[in-house]
Amino acid sequence: MPTRAPYPFAEIEPRWQKAWAEARCFRAAQPGEPGSERPKAYILDMFPYPSAAGLHVGHLEGYTATDIVARYRRMLGQNVLHPMGWDAFGLPAEQHAVQTGTHPRVTTATNIGNFRRQIQAMGFSYDWEREIDTTDPKYFRWTQWIFLKLYEKGLAYVAEAPVWYCPALGTVLANEEVLPTDEGPRSERGNHPVERRPMRQWMLRITAYAERLLQDLDLLEWPESLKEMQRNWIGKSEGAEVVFSVEGSGEKIPVYTTRPDTLFGATYLVLAPEHPLISSLTSPDRKAAVEKYVRESAAKSDLERTELAKKKTGVPIGATVVNPVHGEKIPVWVADYVLASYGTGAVMAVPAHDVRDFEFARENNLVVRKVIRPDSGPSPDCFTEDGINFDSGFLDGLKTAKAKAVISDWLEKNGHGRRQVRYKLRDWLFSRQRYWGEPFPIVWKGDRHEAIPEKDLPLTLPELADFQPMASGEPPLGKAEAWKKFPDGRVRELNTMPQWAGSCWYYLRFCDPGNDSRPWSPDAERYWMAGGGVDLYVGGAEHAVLHLLYARFWHKVLFDLNLVSHPEPFRRLVNQGIILGEDNRKMSKSLGNVVSPDEVIREHGADALRVFEMFLGPLEQMKPWSSKGMEGAVRFLSRVWRLVCEETDSGEWATSPALADTAPATETVRALAKATAKVTEDLEKIQFNTAISALMVLVNHLTGLEKRPKSAVLHLARLLCPFAPHLAEEVHARLGGNGLVSVAAWPTYRKEDLQEEAFELAVQVNSKLRGRLTVPSQATKEDVERLVRAHPDLASWTGGKPVQKMILVPRRLMNLIVE
């Protein structure tokens, strides 16, 4: 027989959820509506993909954090936009369709229903009237519309390029969706092997925005580590292109280098095996060896080619080039340590000042020539830092920065090269050979593509019974004969957009979700995105270079089209840390350490789950689940409950006789003021673990009182509301509070109530703690010094030695320096 619940959360929680829904108290006022005159706050979660597995406690951590902030801001009197929706296109539903024949729409609807139920059971204060589903034609109509804007701007194009193809998923993937693993490159979703294949694909020209995506990171209040990840991904480098002429032919080979100052030390040149000039430049006697090498390189997996431990291989091609700076002739090699996909696919090798060139030179007995020495100290065999040039003609004696400038000027003046900025960022591979995604609003007339008219949007998916990918590599949409073919012979684009498309702009749709004539009205966008966009965005760090980079890119395009009012979408971003299983390992089905929110809510209630997840530790930190800790949260909430109710002999909850209508005593006033100050401060800083700790201190104080002033408990209810809203409502109602506490004003306190009459001053002698002393709060520095000098224990503290110096830290300590 189950023991009695420590407090009746199972009855309380659904009742208040219903009351909130009926009162529509979390509705955000659109600009122009009553309520919109208040300051706005846009508090956003990364909306989930509604999986079959349901929500996990990690989702709930982020959602609880934003809900706390949203509720707090609402109580501060702000007009809060706190919406939720579904990023519902994606592979899992389609894989399920392939296996079972169930239409992805059906699976998706079921999963959304389950996610919504789980989220609502937590009592989150979302404005459900703004719910979004990216698979709804009313939504993806505008995703397609935005794609057309990109298309019109020339930012969407078709290219035949080596792309990552995943045979298991039957689709191509973006660079960002491929992860390097010990077994070679794998798909981010599903961990399937992927391979390079040349294919015709839609690309988005994100590289055109590389510099702005990099620069504008400085506008953002994001974790520094995340900004750094984006910077690395964009990978800006500044250097120069240097042109080498091939001896005995008219050919020129441009190379890209970030160290043009080392040009005097270049002793050979290396081409990537895919370099287009290889076959024409190879001398007849080297032909066989070079062709063999190129063939072998092509057969190597990417892993084999990038394996660091491996020796660098390569062969000379029998050509020489001229170093433009002094006319020296140096040999040309082909080696697969040079990447075809970066720079010009060719490098000038300076073994004395580049580790890779050095390793290769040592392997192949190539000349190593030093031209840079350190500012001081001995010169290592391979010195890659900045230093001072020597044996470098007109660069001699120059420091690296200056030498780079001088040689760049020289190259430009003499027509041997130019300054150049490069980025590692590649264009975004935007098409997928899948069914369950947005169809491209594009038709093909032979080899030429064109946009379909805006008025024909949305272009919906054709009904299919068979979702199996075709062995030919043609997308599933190819099976919809009637859909794809026009009477005039034109055919539809058969690829669909990747899952990221819908999430690239959903935060804008939330501003005006019902708009049928445009994606959002300018008024709504200006209102909700004012002040730099979304005010708080919370989600997992796994989206650092995927969603967050793509969305920033689209936003900038929209900004250039005057469709949004600020260049960045998300002003402040916080990553919630992963919640590990109780065994300190990542939660996973196979380890059997997954905690189900449904079960936790049934056993302990939603408020307890909210409080516990926030009390575990700092939001950003990785932390393990603890079922004992969970019970601690329940215990805390039931202590709050028992401030108001007492259990009778018959097991009923009756109003506690300790409650009184009296005014709170000084200590209680102080306890309330302190808790209010601390909780308010911590809410602003998103430090909820310490905020809850302050609430616990207050509850412990109130529990200890013989007579509990109702006003004090009502004050507590308001402080508690963002964290445990159901219980706060119940306590508030039982004590006769007005209306809903969820929309009550955030409590305030008087500064003077924080003051104690006296405080304990620690007394140190030569920085060692020696004693304590009670000092009245209003005591001046002189008063305190007098008190210390007059203290009977002073002589024993100092060993009778004279005090030479007194260092006072107001209200904290006094350090006496003797000897």
Next chain:
RNA sequence: GCCCGGGUGGUGGAAUGGCAGACACAAGGGACUUAAAAUCCCUUGGGGAGAAAUCCCCGUGCGGGUUCGACCCCCGCCCCGGGCACCA
């Protein structure tokens, strides 16, 4: 290899130049109870002295430094987590 985080009691964590360990978990003791659960109260970093109130020593990964004073700032290491990785 490079770039970010981080290392504090038995555990999760507080304290970012001023009395280390708030708050909670666990543990131990007590009250209530026929008993248990629940609840309430007390103790709880380690070591030592004392009959006791108390008092002393040590202690924030390791080694140096700055400072009246360092978990906090600086230098050099070690370990853990995350990201990037032949990008010239």
